[in-house]
Amino acid sequence: MSVKISGVKGMNDVLPAQVGRWHELEAVAREVFALYGYREVRTPVVEPHALFARGVGEATDIVSKEMYVFEDKGEDRLALRPEGTAGTVRAFIEHGAYVEGPQKWFYMGPMFRRERPQKGRYRQFHQIGCEAFGVAEPAIDAEQIAMLDDYLSRLGVKATLKLNSVGDPACRPAYLDLLRGYLSAHAAALCGDCRERTQKNPLRVLDCKVPTCQPVLERAPRLAEHLCQGCRDHFEAVQAGLGALGVAFTVEPRLVRGLDYYVRTAYEFTSDALGAQSAVAGGGRYDGLVETLGGPPTPGIGFALGAERLTLILEAMGRPVPAARPEVFLISADAPGAVAVLGLAATLRRAGVACDLDARGGKFARQIRQAERVGARFALVLGGQELAAGEAKLRDMATRAETPVKLADLAAVLSKGR
Ligand code: HAM
Secondary structure (H helix, E strand, O other): OOOOOOOOOOEOOOOHHHHHHHHHHHHHHHHHHHHOOOEEOOOOOEEEHHHHHHHHHOOOHHHHHHOOEEEEOOOEEEEEOOOOHHHHHHHHHHOOHHHHOOEEEEEEEEEEOOOOOEOOEOOEEEEEEEEEEOOOOHHHHHHHHHHHHHHHHHHOOOOEEEEEEOOOOOOHHHHHHHHHHHHHHOHHHOOHHHHHHHHHOHHHHOOOOOHHHHHHHHOOOOHHHHOOHHHHHHHHHHHHHHHHOOOOOEEOOOOOOOOOOOEEEEEEEEOHHHOOOOEEEEEEEOOOHHHHOOOOOOOEEEEEEEHHHHHHHHHHOOOOOOOOOOOEEEEEOOHHHHHHHHHHHHHHHHOOOOEEEOOOOOOHHHHHHHHHHOOOOEEEEEOHHHHHHOEEEEEEOOOOOEEEEEHHHHHHHHHHHO
């Protein structure tokens, strides 16, 4: 009995027709990040559960509700990574990378969050992320945000940069007390989620999108007005740095992030093309995280882009998917031709010319249809007659124009045309 098994809900296949888009996102990332001195790191998708509980924060939705957690044969409690920063920090500490001074790393890969799947929100999604370790100065914040801006503009993606400061351990605790007091006093006007979060994670309340909560949240005390001098100076310097680099931004006093490790700079790039899931990238500074995870005190700042969200934006912009296509499709006209196309294909491929053929052979009409389907630029028919003459016709698939070409020259002619 055959059983059809479907993929897991919220986890997508990227089919060959779409994969060109992904290659483009990744290639531009590698190119731009290299210009700024970021080097790639690859870490496992499975990490100890404790890494995220301690790193991202027990009270966050990500850790408390959305992580895929499992026991490894009753030994270790493991989790599929819901984000890339904690694992990158673990690797940074574990390999003693901090002895080499400031480091800039990037990564790309799948992340897992058991969220309710919808457009732009999936259970397996992909991030392209960057982390800069070892620099506390605001210059790195500005440089990194400008790099992300640069990346998005190279792709032609228009996104709005929203910036905030979420304070640090010197000023945030007093502000949180103030905020908790305010929210508790207005609890009756807040939704159930907000009331629940007031004690555990009051900053997240500011991020609530429920319309009836907005009047209370708009009048809530603002962190920006309760920053310590150090945070205020830092925030101003980041803004000045962005101004000097020509990066447009808006200060969003209620911007908070869904992970606990942030201090000072927090930012997001949002796009209208994404509807309610509007953040295409998000990041910020996490100066205490390396120490929390057992390393020496090391400042850090990073961001991650959502690759699926980027593809949705590019699709909404009507941008065609870049596709790899064969230069030439070899068609066999008869039995000698069917043998010869394999040899000719081998010669062309050795010369770096992408070519394809229909290994089923058979009727000309079917072979030429296959040539069209794979998007070949040219087709060439090979049979006993062409082999004897040492010459065949190269058919331009778009114009149908045919040009005679010596078989011995084919590789040279086609590689010149590229
Ligand atoms: P995040 O804001 O949770 O930050 O995620 C970054 C980006 O990943 C989001 O802006 C969004 O584009 C994408 N994303 C998140 N969840 C989903 C989902 N369920 N489906 C599709 N896309 C999603 C972080 O993860 C931090 N680690 C970023 C960071 C790096 N901060 C410092 N360094």
